[in-house]
Amino acid sequence: MVSFPAPGIWPFAFVAIALSLVSLIGRRPGGALLVGSGFGLAFYVPHVSWAESFLGDNELAWVPWIALAGVEALFMGLGAILISLAYRWVRRIVRAPLWRMGVTAAVIAGLWTMREIVMGSWPFGGFPWGRVGMGQAESPLAQLASWIGVDGLTFVVVFAVALAVEAARLIATGRRQRRWWTLAAPALVLVVAALVPQFPTHVVGSMRIAAVQGNGPTAYLDERGRYDVLNAQLQASEAVLDSGADLIAWPEGGVGLDPRGDDKAALVLSALSRATGAPTLLNAAADVGDDTYNMSMLWTEEGATQTHSKRHPVPFGEYVPARSVFEKIVPSLIGMIGREYTPGTDSPTMTAGDATIGLAICFDVLYDSLVHESINDGAGVLVFQTNNADFRGSAENLQQLEFARMRAIETGRAVVNVSTVGTSEVIAADGSTVEQIAADTSGAIVRDVEVREGTTPAVWGAAWIRGILLLGPFAALVVFGVLAVRFRRSLEA
Structure with a gap:
């Protein structure tokens, strides 16, 4: 958990993964479930503690926090069973120590x-929060995401750790394989990975974007008048009236109606559009027939275009x-959630001037396919709108900002991440911070942002990368399981 903001010390991810893997060696399925679930709780309970603040001072506010952490921990435990089986089965089949070291590490990394x-996909669309790869935006390995995506980066990190664990086990046997390059192997993997440059994309122009953070009363339970949120954004936007911006970017929920x-x-x-000479990218809950959408709009003098x-x-x-099911379990909490948003189906892009802008609204930044879709639809710059007001005072906004940073690296695009209450930031295509508005303040950033073209391997190869990492490890586990059973039966015979 420490590897994610805050404090965001990325090397701790390697330590945590190592401890998790070592704890699963030699475990039977029941023990692996318990140990893996325990590891999941130790990670997710503090990592998503911000979920408790969503319902304010309600005495049951802890329920969504613990429920979310508990479900994720259970998934960690179920996955731990597979990892523990892989440790047992690969060892039975691959007898050559050095081969066993590499094969075991690859299968373990694949299963993780x-x-x-x-x-990140199931149930209810999954919860892709806390992925190993997403926590490496500040590490020297981050640029790998432009080649193999966030999933691929997770694989490389876990592979290096699993390789180190196997090397230590091999050396502990005291056999001839106790050579310096046994321990050097995982270090070599990390060095080579760190030397891989970010996949190049090309600057084809720029656009001046004004990101406005109004710091208004935008939390779900905030008391507010009809125009309080709008007025907060308008007041902060006064600083950009003569900025010559090509686009005014407002956050999710930045209108209030x-x-x-x-x-x-x-x-x-x-x-506002007439005064600035630029369209405003805004967001609001919008009714369309019987459906309600969390909708972003490009607003000009003519309205939403x-x-x-x-x-x-x-x-x-x-x-x-x-x-109807959950109302019977916690009716008081479910009753507080009156909104029922319908999933959108339109392209996550808009056109402003000559530039195509890729969009992601709040948690949509977590979903690889949506961000990749915007690039495939021609986005030259990314704008992420979010509302972190429900989680004021927590690390949620910094964690989400870390994910935005990784998207910049993965896609080779500059990112403008604009929040209602912070933290808003302009991020360069290499993931570095260009300018920031701190949390709980109002303000605006006006920057000439690079417009880029070129599709990274992480984007155009995403389906293949994810397919291989999803099906390959499971298929390998099945094969080793079948071979291990046959091997045991041959010994019994």
Whole structure:
């Protein structure tokens, strides 16, 4: 957990993975389930502690936090069973010590990555928060994400750790294989990985973007008047009126109402576009027929000319799956979640001037396929809109910012991450910070942001990379399991 913000000390990820793997060696399935789940709790309980603040001072506010951490811990435990079986079965079949060292590390790393992929996809769309690769944005290995994606980066990190564990076990046997390069192997993997440069993308222009953080009352339980959120954003936007911006970027929930159904808000927003000479990218809950969307709009003097709706509404936050079931379990909590957002289906891109902008609304930044889709649809720069007000005072905003940083590296695109209450930041294509607005302050950033073209291998090869890392480790485990059973039967015969 320490490897993620805050404090964000990335080398601790290697320590945690090593401890987890060592604890599973020699375990039977039941023991692996318990130990793996314990490791999951030790990680997720502090890592997602910000979930407790979503319901404010409610005496049951701890329920979503512990429920989320508990479910993720259970998945960790189930995946740990597979890892413990791999340790047993590979050792039975691969007899040559050095070959066994490499094969074991590869299968273990694959199973760990497979577990992350499953946890990030299911149930209810998954929860891809806390992936090993996402926590390496500040490490010298981060640029690998532009070649093999976040999943591939997870594999490399776990492979190096698993290789070190196997090397230590091999040396502990006192056999001839106790050579210096046995321990040097994992170090060599990391050195080679660190030397791989980021895949190059090409600058084809720039656009001036003004990111505005209003610091208004945007939390779900905040008390506010009808126009309080809008006024906070407008006040902070006064600093960009003469900025010559090509785009004004407002955060998720930065209007507080749907301006398409409020004449006063519509007039004010059109006046802002007229005064700045630029469209405003804003976001609001928007009704379309019987459906409600978390919708971003490109607002000009003529109104909303382009829209994109959030693809992955947050379960138990923006909608309640199987509401009738969960209402019977915790009716008071489920009753507080009155909104039911419908998933969007439109392209996560908009056009401003000559540039195509890729979008991700809040937690959508976690989903590889959506970000990759925007690049495939021609995005030259990425703008991520978020509302962190429900989690004020926690590390949630910094964790999400870390994910935005990794997206910049993975796609080779500059990122503008704009929040209602912070932290808002302009991030260069190499993941470095260009400028930042601190949390709990109002302000604006005006920057000339690079527009780039070129598709990284991580993006164009994403389906293949994920398919191999999802199916390959499971297939390898099945093969080793079958061979191990046959080997045991041959000994018994």
